[in-house]
Amino acid sequence: MTSSSEDSGLPGEIIVRLDVMLALRKRRAKAVAAEIGMTEANLSLLKSGKVKGVRFDTLIRLCDALTCTPGELLEYVPNKADDAG
Structure with missing residues (x-):
């Protein structure tokens, strides 16, 4: 459900919460x-966080189908090492 950031040197990671939103909306993938x-x-890959990116048009369609916002589907979490700063 996450994009890996520790190996890439990025300051955090994006957690994909598509599975949560599907469950909340009682929808099947x-x-x-x-x-x-x-x-x-492809939806399964997105749901598992195994993609490097998502197109805005795909995100718009997902939000429309699930009646949600991008912030309900994606969450930014900073790396713990960066928090100690």
Whole structure:
């Protein structure tokens, strides 16, 4: 569910909360993928955080299908080492 940031030297990571939003909305990934024109495989990769990026048009379609905001799907978490600063 996260993008790896420790190996990349980034100051934090993005946590993908798509699985949480699907559960809250009682929607199946298969149905949402079909609705937004995305393959189930690609939605699964996004849901697991194994993608390097997401297009804004995909994010817009997801937000529309799930009636949510980007902030409900994605969360920024700073690295713990950076917090000690």
